[in-house]
Amino acid sequence: MPFNLLVLSCLIYVIFLFSVAFFVERRATQGRMGFLRSPLVYTLSLSIYCTAWTFYGAVGYAARSGIEFLTVYLGPTLVFVGWWLILRKLVRIGRQQRVTSIADLISSRFGKSNILGVVVTLIAVIATTPYIALQLQSMTLSFSVFAQDTPEAWLLPGHEDIALWVAAGLALFTILFGTRNLDAKEQHHGIVTAIAVEAVVKLVALLAVGIFVVWGMAGGIGAVIDKIAAVDLPGWQMQADRWIGLIALSAAAVISLPRLFQVMVVENVDEAHLARASWAFPLYLFAMSLFILPIAVVGLERMPAEANPDMLVLTLPLSEGQGALAMLAFLGGFSSATSMVIVETIALATMISNNVVMPLWLRLRPDAAMSGNLRGGVLLTRRLAILAVLALGFLYYRISGGSEALAAIGLIAFAGMAQFLPALLGGIFWRGATKAGALAGLIAGFVVWAYTLFLPSFCEGAVLSAQVFSNGLFGLDWLRPRALFGTEGMDPLVHSVFWSLSLNAVLFALVSLVTFPDPVERIQGVAFVNAFDREAQAERLGWTQGQAEPEALLALAQRILGEEALTFFESQARAQGKEGFLPDLTPEFLAEAERRLAGSVGAATAHAMISQLFGRATVTVEDLMAVANETAQIMEYSAKLEAKQEELSRAARQLREVNEKLTQLSVQKDAFLSQISHELRTPMTSIRAFSEILTEGDVPPQMVQESGRIIHSEAVRLTRLLDDLLDLSVLENGTVQLNLDLVHLGSMIDRAVQAASQTRPDRAFEIIRDPVAEEIHLLTDPDRLVQVFINLISNARKYCDADPGVLRIVVRQKSGRITVDFIDNGKGIPKESQRLIFEKFARLTDQMRAGGAGLGLAIVREIMTNLGGSITYLPGQRGAAFRVMLPLRLEKPAGGGGA
Amino acid sequence: MPGAPLFLARAVYRRRRLRDAARLLPVLGLLLMLLPALGRDSSGDVRDAIYLFVLWALLIAAAAVLAPGLSATDSEAEPEPQADLVVPPRRASEDPR
Numbered sequence: 001m002p003f004n005l006l007v008l009s010c011l012i013y014v015i016f017l018f019s020v021a022f023f024v025e026r027r028a029t030q031g032r033m034g035f036l037r038s039p040l041v042y043t044l045s046l047s048i049y050c051t052a053w054t055f056y057g058a059v060g061y062a063a064r065s066g067i068e069f070l071t072v073y074l075g076p077t078l079v080f081v082g083w084w085l086i087l088r089k090l091v092r093i094g095r096q097q098r099v100t101s102i103a104d105l106i107s108s109r110f111g112k113s114n115i116l117g118v119v120v121t122l123i124a125v126i127a128t129t130p131y132i133a134l135q136l137q138s139m140t141l142s143f144s145v146f147a148q149d150t151p152e153a154w155l156l157p158g159h160e161d162i163a164l165w166v167a168a169g170l171a172l173f174t175i176l177f178g179t180r181n182l183d184a185k186e187q188h189h190g191i192v193t194a195i196a197v198e199a200v201v202k203l204v205a206l207l208a209v210g211i212f213v214v215w216g217m218a219g220g221i222g223a224v225i226d227k228i229a230a231v232d233l234p235g236w237q238m239q240a241d242r243w244i245g246l247i248a249l250s251a252a253a254v255i256s257l258p259r260l261f262q263v264m265v266v267e268n269v270d271e272a273h274l275a276r277a278s279w280a281f282p283l284y285l286f287a288m289s290l291f292i293l294p295i296a297v298v299g300l301e302r303m304p305a306e307a308n309p310d311m312l313v314l315t316l317p318l319s320e321g322q323g324a325l326a327m328l329a330f331l332g333g334f335s336s337a338t339s340m341v342i343v344e345t346i347a348l349a350t351m352i353s354n355n356v357v358m359p360l361w362l363r364l365r366p367d368a369a370m371s372g373n374l375r376g377g378v379l380l381t382r383r384l385a386i387l388a389v390l391a392l393g394f395l396y397y398r399i400s401g402g403s404e405a406l407a408a409i410g411l412i413a414f415a416g417m418a419q420f421l422p423a424l425l426g427g428i429f430w431r432g433a434t435k436a437g438a439l440a441g442l443i444a445g446f447v448v449w450a451y452t453l454f455l456p457s458f459c460e461g462a463v464l465s466a467q468v469f470s471n472g473l474f475g476l477d478w479l480r481p482r483a484l485f486g487t488e489g490m491d492p493l494v495h496s497v498f499w500s501l502s503l504n505a506v507l508f509a510l511v512s513l514v515t516f517p518d519p520v521e522r523i524q525g526v527a528f529v530n531a532f533d534r535e536a537q538a539e540r541l542g543w544t545q546g547q548a549e550p551e552a553l554l555a556l557a558q559r560i561l562g563e564e565a566l567t568f569f570e571s572q573a574r575a576q577g578k579e580g581f582l583p584d585l586t587p588e589f590l591a592e593a594e595r596r597l598a599g600s601v602g603a604a605t606a607h608a609m610i611s612q613l614f615g616r617a618t619v620t621v622e623d624l625m626a627v628a629n630e631t632a633q634i635m636e637y638s639a640k641l642e643a644k645q646e647e648l649s650r651a652a653r654q655l656r657e658v659n660e661k662l663t664q665l666s667v668q669k670d671a672f673l674s675q676i677s678h679e680l681r682t683p684m685t686s687i688r689a690f691s692e693i694l695t696e697g698d699v700p701p702q703m704v705q706e707s708g709r710i711i712h713s714e715a716v717r718l719t720r721l722l723d724d725l726l727d728l729s730v731l732e733n734g735t736v737q738l739n740l741d742l743v744h745l746g747s748m749i750d751r752a753v754q755a756a757s758q759t760r761p762d763r764a765f766e767i768i769r770d771p772v773a774e775e776i777h778l779l780t781d782p783d784r785l786v787q788v789f790i791n792l793i794s795n796a797r798k799y800c801d802a803d804p805g806v807l808r809i810v811v812r813q814k815s816g817r818i819t820v821d822f823i824d825n826g827k828g829i830p831k832e833s834q835r836l837i838f839e840k841f842a843r844l845t846d847q848m849r850a851g852g853a854g855l856g857l858a859i860v861r862e863i864m865t866n867l868g869g870s871i872t873y874l875p876g877q878r879g880a881a882f883r884v885m886l887p888l889r890l891e892k893p894a895g896g897g898g899a
Numbered sequence: 900m901p902g903a904p905l906f907l908a909r910a911v912y913r914r915r916r917l918r919d920a921a922r923l924l925p926v927l928g929l930l931l932m933l934l935p936a937l938g939r940d941s942s943g944d945v946r947d948a949i950y951l952f953v954l955w956a957l958l959i960a961a962a963a964v965l966a967p968g969l970s971a972t973d974s975e976a977e978p979e980p981q982a983d984l985v986v987p988p989r990r991a992s993e994d995p996r
Contacts, residue, residue, distance in 0.1 A: 067935075067948050074932055077955060081962040082925025084918060084969055229945045236944060243936040247929070275969060279962035286955055293948060 006146050006330070013331055014173065014338075020197055021177050021190030028189040030815070037269050039276035044196035045263045046281045047203070049076060049254060050288055051131075051340035052138035053410040055202055055333045058289070060310035062296035066236035071243060072410075073289050075250030077282040083274055086255065087264070089428055091274055093531045094265035098599040102261040102420060103351040108603035109427040109528045110435035111521030117355030117602065119439060120420065123446050124258050125348055125389060127416025130457065132344065132393030133400065134409040135337040136163045138310070142333050145314045146326075167394045170341045171387050178346035179382045191342060192267050198335035203287060205332025209313055210291020212325055213298050217316070224294045231297060245494040249411070252418035252501075255425075258347035259340065266347075341390070349385035354602030357381045362605065378560075378601060400458055412457050415497050419445035422505040426512070431525045437512030445504030452482070453496035550582040551831065554876040556609060557593060560600050563812070566874070568596060577654060580835075581875055584650065661835065668839060679721055683714035724855045731862035738781040738866065740890060745818070746774035748782055749809060752789030759794035764804035767793070773811040776818060779889045784863050788871070791856045792822045792882055800826035800880065816888050821874065823881040834873045917968045924965065928958045 054072075061069040079086065090105075099105045103124065107117030140163045177191050218224045254260055268274070299312035307315060313333065317326040358378065400409075422445070423438040482492050490498070517525065550569075557565035566581060572592070573583035583589050590610065597606035690707040693699060699707075730736050753767060796807045802825045810821040829837060838861045857871075864871045869886030931954050935947040 066944055067951065070948075070951055074951070074955070077958060078925045078928050078932070081928055081958050082922070084921035085925065225945055225949075228948065231944070238936060238944075238947070240936040244933060247932060275966040278966050279959050282955070282959045282962065286952075286959060290952070 006143070006327075009327065009331070010334060013334065014169075017194045017197065017338075018173070018177075021194040023190075024193040025190035039270075039273040039280070041193060041196045042263075042268065042270075042273040043277045043280040043284065044199040045192045045267065046260070046277055047199035047284050047288075048195055048259055048263055048339055048343050049257070050199075050202065050285070050336060051410075052135050052333055052337040054288060055206060055336040056138045056142065056310050056313055057134070057410060058292045059296050059299065059312045060308070062292050063300055063309035063312065064233075064235050066231070066233070066238070067293065068238065068242060068246065069292060070289060071246035072250045073285040075247045075252075076254040077285060078247070079251050079254050080278050080281050083278040086425070086428075087274060087278075088271070089531055090255070090424075091265050091268050091271055093428060093528055095268065095271070096531060097527070097603065098595050100266060100354055100599065100602055101347055101351045102256060102258055102424070103355045104598075104602045105261075105265075106420065106423050106427060106438065107355060108598075109524055110423075110433070110438050111518055111524055112603045112607045113435050113521075114355070114359045116435060116439055116442075117351075117359070119442055119446075120423075121348075121351040121355045123416065123419060123442065124351060125392070126446075126450070126454070127413050127419075128258065128344055128348060128389065129392045129396045129413075130400075130409045130416075130454070131413035132341055132390065133397035134413070135341050136166055136393055136397045137409075138333065139163075139166050139337045141308065141311055142314055142330055145311050145318070146330065163394060163397055167390045170338060170345075171390045173338070174342045174345050174386050174390075175383050178342065178349065178386065179379050188267065188346065191346070192263065195263070195339045195343065198339045199284070201335045202332040203284065205328045205335075206288055206291065206313070208325060209317060209329050210295060212320075212322065213295050213316060214291065217302070217320065218294065218298050224297065227297045227301065228293060231300070239491065241494045242491050245491075245497055246411070249414050249418055249497050252421045253414040256417045256420035257414075258351065258417070259343040262343055262347040262350075341393075345386045345389045348389050349382040350602075352385040352388075353378055353381040354605060357385075358601050358605040362609065409457070411493055412453050415453055415493065415500065416446070416449050418497065418501060419449060419504055421501070422508045426508055427525075428528050428531070430512075431522075431529045432512055433508070433525065434512045434515045434517040435521055436515040437508045437510070440511040441504040441506075441508030444507045445500045448500035448503055449496060452499060453493065456482070456492070550585055551876045553585070553590075553593060553610075554581065555878075557597065558876060560597055568593075576650065580872065584653070586646070586650075664836060665839065668836070676721075680718065683718050687711050687714050724859065728855060728859050728862060731859065731866055734866065736866055738784065738890075740779055741782055742777055742779050743782040743785075745776040745778060745811065745820075746771060748786050749774060749789055749820075752786050752793055755786070755790045756793035756797060759797045763797065765797055765800075766804055766806045768806060768808045770809075770811065773813075776811065776813060776888075778818060778886070780867055780886065781890075784867060785886070788860045788863050788884060789820075791860050792884070795856065796822060796824045796826075796880065800824040802826045802879075813888070817869075818886055818888060820884040820886075821881060822884070823874070823877050824879045826879050828878065828880045829873065831875070834875065837873065838871070914968070917965060921965050921969055924958070924961055928954070 058069050058072070061072075093099065094105065097105070097108055099108065103117045103120035106120050107113050110116050143162045143166075177194075178188060214221060214224055218227065264274075295312055295316065296309070299307075299309065299316055302319065303312065303315060313329050314326055317323075317329060358381070361377070419442060422441050423433070426433040427438065482495065485499075554565060554569055557569070561568065569581045569583060572589050573580055576583050576586070576589070578584070594606050594610050597609060600606075601609075690711050693707055694704065749769065793807065796805065800807070806825045808821070808823045810823065812819045812821075838857050861871055864884065864886065867886050868890050869884065871885070872883050874881040874883045932951070935950065
């Protein structure tokens with residue numbers, strides 16, 4: 001097959017996946033997920049476990065070592081069939097704590113520890129490197145097979161170029177989809193669905209090749225069984241130690257692989273899906289493994305001895321002239337490799353940005369939490385991390401020479417990841433596990449793994465010299481990488497897994513037993529171990545009310561969560577029975593806010609950020625009692641009392657607020673009466689005075705003219721005031737006549753900007769707009785809406801005290817509603833006045849400087865109510881900011897005007 | 900916990916045993932998977948392979964039978980107790996199993 005055609009079909013396939021992901025993301029943002037959230041998609045996405053290693057490598061593995069390849073799938077089967085024991089708890093904890101990665105989970109369990117997050121991330125990155133190299137290698141091999149049409153020719157100059165191109169393409173795809181937005185829950189619906197599609201492709205491809213080989217080439221099941229029985233290769237002898245070790249290793253890996261953790265825990269949308277996956281995922285593995293052995297046996301028989309057994313899935317159909325089948329198999333292998341690399345790099349990039357870069361950055365610049373665009377920083381970090389991870393994989397591929405069997409590389413990665421297991425399981429089942437223990441175990445396990453398996457995987461002499469291999473490190477005989485403590489004759493892999501995991505687990509347990517956890521650790525320990533105990537989840541680690549203002553917290557949250565922060569604050573405020581965007585800083589609210597932030601930047605970082613706003617988290621005596629769990633009942637009783645008291649004091653607070661507002665309103669009303677008398681009197685006085693002059697007669701003509709002009713202008717001013725009052729009362733009574741029309745939003749803002757330029761025409765004022773976002777046609781009363789815009793823009797021109805003044809007009813469209821934000825760069829409106837500005841005759845400055853009667857915003861509010869929308873003051877924008885919200889299509893009121 | 904019931908309603912009792920079965924299933928599976936590695940003779944690869952695939956299929960079937968009953972009772976709150984055997988809501992950490 002021509003190479004170009006192959007590349008073209010890959011491109012088409014990638015574009016297809018891309019559009020699947022794009023379509024799903026679109027639907028997800030519109031909230032219409034439907035079948036996309038089904039257990040089927042969840043199960044299929046778990047098939048990310050089957051990488052190119054499974055697709056190509058398993059056949060090679062079977063050809064070399066017989067049924068031993070099954071261990072890699074039997075281990076995960078045990079874990080999933082036994083989901084009630086471990087996975088259920090992992091998923092529950094992941095959802096409760098809004099865990100973003102396995103590093104986040106471990107760091108969060110051990111007292112939101114930064115250092116632990118860093119260590120786990122580093123181990124994950126290093127252990128993944130061979131695994132990614134494996135995918136690059138298998139893709140390169142499969143490309144070469146097609147390029148040359150002959151299976152032996154894969155060792156060609158230029159296949160490193162292919163690997164480089166593949167790595168670059170994967171990096172691009174991952175960046176485009178994995179880091180498009182920063183989701184509060186770190187879920188990527190588009191990618192998950194694309195992976196589910198790829199799972200189907202690889203299963204169908206492998207089954208098709210298998211069916212062809214069994215019935216098309218070998219002549220049925222019986223013949224295949226005979227052939228298998230006839231094989232007599234030295235590698236096919238079953239080794240009991242490897243058999244047991246590999247089942248345990250793959251079972252450990254399926255729990256601790258970052259990409260599986262990502263799809264299984266982080267992307268989980270419904271815990272019930274796990275129950276279905278408990279048997280459906282093993283079934284998938286079963287189907288994937290069914291034809292591996294037949295393909296291997298037939299391949300051994302038909303293909304020349306020097307053919308690479310890892311490529312039999314491709315070379316067998318090709319040798320029989322089945323180009324289309326080979327193409328399908330190629331796409332299956334392509335799917336396996338791409339899906340693995342994409343999810344693995346996303347998972348690692350999340351870990352790197354949340355557990356290494358962000359905490360470091362916050363430590364170097366403690367004020368960073370309060371300034372700067374954190375979202376952009378996080379996304380940029382993730383993109384760079386994706387590139388770095390793929391670059392490392394490529395480097396490993398080049399250094400290791402790309403010559404090793406796929407299965408051997410994969411097992412090295414598995415053994416590295418398995419080091420998380422003691423800390424992970426200990427963390428969720430044993431309250432006594434401590435940070436020091438986890439750290440000691442992880443580091444010991446990692447060092448042993450690196451020394452006995454990872455470093456020896458490079459060719460001898462590259463990292464470890466031949467002398468170290470034969471005589472041990474520093475010439476110490478008991479430190480030989482293949483025979484630690486004199487355990488000679490063990491299989492190298494089993495040897496490494498045995499020593500690394502044993503030392504890891506023993507150190508973890510011993511150090512945990514002798515150290516003492518700090519309070520945060522103990523509280524998190526209870527929350528994790530008792531994940532199914534509802535009362536234990538009632539907030540234990542509380543923030544007491546600090547000095548910070550809710551506005552500061554909102555500003556911080558907005559920098560990370562963006563628009564979602566406003567929605568979250570509003571809903572929390574409503575839950576507390578308050579209007580607007582600023583809820584009371586109750587401990588529950590703070591804990592929830594911390595959890596939301598943790599969903600984006602990881603537990604440790606979120607904790608650090610909130611700490612910077614509020615000082616340290618206080619752990620009360622009650623908390624410690626809860627940890628000790630001795631006086632649970634007394635606790636419960638007093639907690640109930642506390643809750644009651646809290647409720648009462650909140651009610652009292654609300655009453656006080658209402659009272660305050662009423663008093664202020666009454667004061668305002670009095671002020672208004674004197675104001676209006678004053679407003680009416682001043683023009684009246686001058687009208688009276690000048691008309692008296694006129695009646696006296698004997699006045700020079702130019703004096704008559706002058707007096708006439710003054711009387712006229714004063715009368716105009718009176719009329720305008722009365723008009724405004726009338727307008728307001730009409731609007732308030734709901735008797736206003738609306739003239740609905742389909743109009744273009746952008747041109748209405750144009751009109752408003754034009755009209756408002758009359759206000760203080762002398763001042764330098766810039767207006768930033770987004771013409772693309774304003775391309776909206778809406779059904780509303782254009783004149784009234786323009787009146788609103790004019791008012792807001794001229795207010796900004798009048799009151800914005802920055803020089804030069806800058807006004808940003810931000811238009812957004814969301815589920816049938818349009819929001820238009822007017823944000824200027826001035827000082828903003830002081831908090832105590834924010835609630836009053838929409839009241840009649842509210843003027844923030846007592847002077848007549850503004851020239852209006854203080855009716856503008858009151859009229860605006862009434863107009864917006866009549867237009868079926870609202871106007872609110874947006875706090876925390878560093879300037880005065882107003883949000884106008886209105887429906888895309890205004891329905892005509894039913895019976896004209898309200899009662 | 901004082902007041903933990905000695906006798907459970909029949910449905911609740913069944914559900915607990917179902918969970919026990921779910922916990923035991925992987926242990927049983929592991930034991931059976933290790934069998935081929937114990938008694939070795941050199942010509943048994945085909946028989947081992949067939950044995951393992953059958954075992955695998957049975958494990959999947961068993962998990963499929965257990966899963967609906969387990970997920971239906973995912974919430975720890977117990978349903979209505981029967982007759983006079985009152986079952987107060989328990990704390991999971993003190994599960995009397």
